[in-house]
Amino acid sequence: MMPELGKYADTVLSAYVASIALLGLLVVVSLWRGRRVRAEMKEIEERAARNG
Template sequence: MPDLGKYAGAVLSSYAVALGLIVVLVALSIWRARRVKAALDLVEKRNKRHG
């Protein structure tokens, strides 16, 4: 790891925040995809009964 000097705290905390935000965005994307898939499955099931 390179020597960051007096900026080490700021740089490392910025990396940590960025990584945390990426993890949150991926988790939210997966959660939303599951919700949308469940809703689409429900609509498809309803259409099969009436169609």
């Protein structure tokens, strides 16, 4: 399944690892930000409901 990369194996594999790590970080940051924004929106809606 793995192609023979020869002398470039380290470079190619490290690029794959870096790409996967950056994509994972992007997903984590997006989820974290989404939760934060959702909590802020809930707080704003509750405040608006109280103030009429």
